[in-house]
Amino acid sequence: MIKKLCGSALVCLLTCLLAHAQHDSVGPSVKMPGHPRILWLQGEEKNVKQTLHGDAIWQKVHNSILAECDALQSVPALERKVIGRRLLGVSRECLRRVFFLSYAWRMTGNKQYMQRAEKELLAVSRFSDWNPSHFLDVAEMTMAVAIGYDWLHNALPAASKNIIREAILKKGIAPSLEPRNSGWLRVSNNWNQVCNAGMLYGALAIYESEPELALQIINRGIRSIDLPMEDYHPDGAYPEGYGYWGYGTSFNVLFISAVEKLFGKDFGLVSKPGFLQTADYLEHVTGAWGDSFNYSDAGGGGGVQPAMFWFAARRKQPSLLWVERSRLESEKSTRHVRNRLLPALMLWGNGISMKSVAPPAATFWTGNGKSPVALMRTSWTDSLAIYVGLKAGSPAVNHAHMDVGSFIMEADGVRWGMDFGMQDYNSLEQKGVKIWDKGQYAQRWQVFRYNNFAHSTLTINDSLQRVKGNAPITRYSDKPAFMHAICDLSGVYDGQLQKATRGIAVVNKEYVVVRDEVEAPAKATKLRWTLLTPANVKITGSKTAELTKNGKKLLLKVDAPLNVQMKTWTTTPPHDYDAPNPGTVLTGFEVDLPPGYKGSFTVVLAPGGDQNKTYDLPGALANWP
Missing domain, CATH: 2.70.98.70 (Beta-galactosidase; Chain A, domain 5)
Structure with missing residues (x-):
């Protein structure tokens, strides 16, 4: 029904996006692996466990995630509370909780973590909506629910899976097909990066039940996210500053990392001029003791950036993690666990020894x-x-x-x-x-x-x-x-x-x-x-x-x-x-x-x-x- 209602709007959007850029697309013959399939395939937990062995910094991060998951056991489930015109704070906290708890479940097999994540997933799935008038709220909530649905899939009861899958479809993906909610497809800022990543994760999560729609969303994202990636040209300086680098670029990396994992290629996105160099920008825009140069709409201070671990691995350049290593080593774990993307750091940094991180050569x-x-x-x-x-x-x-x-x-x-x-x-x-x-x-x-x-x-x-x-x-x-x-x-x-x-x-x-x-x-x-x-x-x-x-x-x-x-x-x-x-x-x-x-x-x-x-x-x- 959703495909019939929204098909014409989707065709128009895809036509506009195809006029901007041409990329390879994911075809209907693609073979999608079973769950879990988003970022972290079945059995890849052992690689993270090997990285933890003998590295105090990695162990500190891992243990801080588990400790936070233990603390979440007694916290009430999220409620639909809109502040001003945004549900975004709730969506972000849902992403943090579900990402942490799902990681903990996969690393330990402790059912308490899975059950606590299930409780959160069911709570937000029963919200009246995810506030599509401010679509960032929908995007982050969809990503949260998609990760939980995918990573916990083999342990979730069938009834819970039905409720969660329906929420992803009707409260996440379907609103993105309505023109009044999809202006972000045509902009070159962080909204495009975040919203496309959220929709991608939703599509990957429910692929087997909606394969045609999922492919449309995946290919729409591959073409649309090309727009904000133009802004890294020519050298990688992110136009919106430090704070929004942490937002837009992180979700851009979440997008690329997910499609590469499943389809074995990045569809030309990584080679966009300046994109790989933007890691140098982020490292250098941090001052002598870790506070950022917070020009434009950026907050003060600074924080660990999980996306830097993806760049360091991709470029085979551990020195890109000089600032991140310092943060993880010297700062209190209570600060790091407020970062909703922290588990991604464990996946992207997999195999990098923190002992090998030397200071950058350039000043x-x-x-x-x-x-x-x-x-x-x-x-x-x-x-x-x-x-x-x-x-x-x-x-x-x-x-x-x-x-x-x-x-x-x-x-x-x-x-x-x-x-x-x-x-x-x-x-x-x-x-x-x-x-x-x-x-x-x-x-x-x-x-x-x-x-x-x-x-x-x-x-x-x-x-x-x-x-x-x-x-x-x-x-x-x-x-x-x-x-x-x-x-x-x-x-x-x-x-x-x-x-x-x-x-x-x-x-x-x-x-x-x-x-x-x-x-x-x-x-x-x-x-x-x-x-x-x-x-x-x-x-x-x-x-x-x-x-x-x-x-x-x-x-x-x-x-x-x-x-x-x-x-x-x-x-x-x-x-x-x-x-x-x-x-x-x-x-x-x-x-x-x-x-x-x-x-x-x-x-x-x-x-x-x-x-x-x-x-x-x-x-x-x-x-x-």
């Missing part, structure tokens, strides 16, 4: 694309190392802020230059803030954390950056004595400045230099240079400030041909819908540019705070080697 990485970044550090093994991240690109990119030209800086174990990152969407939506409009004068840009006033970048005449502007990284060098990157900011200040170029360098592994070269229009112009910091700030001179935090010091020193006014600005936001920002301040300077002014401003950021030391200042950006 500099840059990537272009929609959101270019440059990431540089003085060491991988020293938590006191200097680390700098520069963000270019455009505010128009999905989940982007007006943060073009902004940067973060770490040294001596302190993040001196920071980024607020995202604000919880629901906290804004509940107060009627229209955060998804990207027009130049959209309400989104009134949110304090989203506009350029709250970032470590330039502001001209108290105006917003241009949404349609774009700033590429034009030159860079990875030489340790003068690592640097230069970006052309002119596009995001169109109509405000004739030209704006920013270069950031780590000099002799000792200090950071930020040089801005500008050309003013034929009228008086006010330029504001800001650094967002969690440090205490003291203005110490006409062109100097001292930052202090945790007993450490940083000198901020301005070299400029014009008189500048050193300042601090509050981070107390102007609206009741804005999130508070305690313990932070903006510092920097303001300067009035004469009409037609052409010149530069160079800022030294020197760990140790020595105001009497002489710092070598690089000259014009055109001469940076």
Whole structure:
């Protein structure tokens, strides 16, 4: 019945997707193995058990999963509770519980784990729906129920299997065939990756009962997921930032891993330009002690990324796991078990010895694309190392802020230059803030954390950056004595400045230099240079400030041909819908540019705070080697 009702809509969608890209498809003659078939075939448990043997880190992860499954025994089953317009929190918790419990059942044979997972599966299967109006909710719930149905299939009672299978079909797959719910098929962001992965898992789970429909969903996904994978071009820099890399890329890998396991090929997806290189981006976008460069809609801190284990195995490059190994070894297990995809780490990392993970060779990485970044550090093994991240690109990119030209800086174990990152969407939506409009004068840009006033970048005449502007990284060098990157900011200040170029360098592994070269229009112009910091700030001179935090010091020193006014600005936001920002301040300077002014401003950021030391200042950006 579902096939008849939705067939015409599906044909239209497939026609549109075929026009975009052509791939091999899965044909009707394919031989599908029995259950379990998703990610982890019958008998493959022994491979994971061998990896556990003699490796304390792997054992720690495995034991933490089992301990969490034990703790889940006394937790009430999930209920259908929608927050704002989302059921997503429930869907994600279902995926976490079912993934963990199903893994524990397959590794131990303990029926308590299977029965607890069954209870969860039946509970969500009886929900009225999985909230198709916000389809991410359906996608993650479908994946959760599909994994449980598949991995527990041989132990589940027939009556339970019928209920769960029906839920996958009617509450998971069927809504994806309705045009009002399937816009994600035609977008190039994380929605596409997550939703296609969820639908794929649902189709694989119920293949024997709905083979024709399942093949349609599988092939639809293979063609559709091609769209967001274009965004890794050319170097792997993920346009939506660290947080959404962990979301979109992880589900993209879940998709690829599942089809490769069953069909023996990746349908050309892995060879998409930049996709395999995106693992380098994720590793380098993590700072000296594990916090991410959280530009755009990313949360603070960082966390273990199971998908990195797939990349490390695929590229045969254990050093890609340097950050992940450190997290697993040093962080408490209670932190890791909040990651709903943690069991996938055990599958993808299978056979990799944690003892073989060495630090990466490169200390500099840059990537272009929609959101270019440059990431540089003085060491991988020293938590006191200097680390700098520069963000270019455009505010128009999905989940982007007006943060073009902004940067973060770490040294001596302190993040001196920071980024607020995202604000919880629901906290804004509940107060009627229209955060998804990207027009130049959209309400989104009134949110304090989203506009350029709250970032470590330039502001001209108290105006917003241009949404349609774009700033590429034009030159860079990875030489340790003068690592640097230069970006052309002119596009995001169109109509405000004739030209704006920013270069950031780590000099002799000792200090950071930020040089801005500008050309003013034929009228008086006010330029504001800001650094967002969690440090205490003291203005110490006409062109100097001292930052202090945790007993450490940083000198901020301005070299400029014009008189500048050193300042601090509050981070107390102007609206009741804005999130508070305690313990932070903006510092920097303001300067009035004469009409037609052409010149530069160079800022030294020197760990140790020595105001009497002489710092070598690089000259014009055109001469940076």
